Amino acid sequence: MGLSWQQGPLSAGAIGHFLTPEPLPERLLFAERLRRRMRVKFNGTWIADSDNVILLHEPGRYPVAYVPREDVDEQSLIPSSKVTHHKDLGDTAWYAVHAGERTTERAAWEFTALPGYAADLQGRIAFAWRAMDAFYEEDERILGHAADPCHRIDIRNTSRTLEVRLGDTLIARSEHPLVLFESGFAPRWYVPRAHIDQTQLHPVDGQTFCHYKGLCNYYDIGDARHAARSYTDAYQEADRISDLVSFEADKVEVCLDGTRLHLEPGQNVVPHGVDRGLDVDEVKAH
Template sequence: MTMGLSWQQGPLGGATVGRFLTPEPLPQRLLFAEPLRRRMRVKLAGEWIADSENVVLLHEPGRYPVAYFPIADIRPSVLTLEDRATRHRDLGDTAWFSASVGDRSAAHAAWQYTGLPDHANVLQDRVAFAWRAMDAFYEEDERIVGHAADAYHRIDIRQSSRHLVVRDGDRVIADTTHPLVLFESGFAPRWYVPREDIDEAALTPVEGRTFCPYKGLASYYDIGSHRKAAWSYPQAWSEVARISTLVSFEPDKIEVFLDSKRLALEPGQGVLPHGIDRGLDPDEMLERGNHPDRQRT
């Protein structure tokens, strides 16, 4: 799960809970581009194919941030123009490239806008790489997973004494007066419950895990007939280590009450789940959660 400037309920996300204080309504879609101000590199077939300190990050409504590299900072002869061409609703004609290193080739691996309007010329002569087509992306010497990091993304965790109860009909699944509440940019608060306050017999582990670029690898649970109604980060990354092993419950799938008021999933809170990046072992992510001294950029 991830959000920030243009995702979920962020100010450019399309379902924001706030508003810009302007006399005239803003366009329904606002795109925002800014310099990343971090060295970013791309790896394919074990070799660096792009290395730049001049990356531009594009925030587009309802999408994860995308990094655009100057053509001059991309290794020569790696990209080959394809016959494929598409058109972006705001940015115009789009050319696509395959990427090749040695015997390794990836189709639809990168794209470039070739018919940009004048107001978007900051993206002129820049190429973006398809995340799943590449082996890895790095900021300095640390691997970034999921997508380019959103500088507007923030997580705060607070201890609470509010009364949180989770029910499946007449059965009490969880009952606590000391939950942790996780506030994440663009998201409604998420409530995490200590294991000792949960009837763990009600939780059925399910196959399949997703990961959050900001929290780590998530495991899921069915509750009765409610599919994936709860989740947990067994070894959350160091920045959010306080929620490790705790369980959070999805209020649109199971009854969650906070101080006797039933919670509901807020508009714009649907999640586009991440699979694991190419070449990224789930055990590697769990190992990362075991090292609190390893900080992310």
């Protein structure tokens, strides 16, 4: 999502291209100053606190925050003998993270042989997201992964007609759907429940989490598994789609103004694990 994930401009599946006389390298990495205070908590202890964080965007990955070593509690880092090699950034030294009675192996890393063009990352530590208790920007916990400043969501009213069918059965018809434009994704169409035959929606167990929209519920329609989704209580920033339903164009027939929609290449999302100790109530509270 955003700059380097999904179909963003630095991802392998980018839908656009740079207008340059010479071809760009196959992989482009982008580093930027976050310009927000970030804190990291482990075992109930603040182990990092910095307003000088560098965010690294790599193709196919969520952004990763790198904190100056001087802003990290040195007592929390235990050097490991493990060294790996990053194809672009060289040798990577790994650390266990320790606080109180708890130690987690390979929970932080540092690049130790950076090429000159990557000097921005010199002397900086990154923490494995799921190994920490929590990451904060200012006083608010950031869930799922580091926020991508290049990622945005725009929701628009439309008077286009959306119809959803499974075989000969009309599932939904709306002349006033909402369309959600999200960085790196094709437009997604949301339908008010009043415009849906809700007897056709069968809730399934399990939810997924979106850093930008909240918890997502899924529905089967007939034999079509996970054919519809709904953020029944979306985050405030995406509140306009709360409890509306979106349908999967590769599972059921979705037509916009009479033209059938199809799943676009690169639109399948790679699942991302949630934070350590993250539960449904906390996500809803957020």
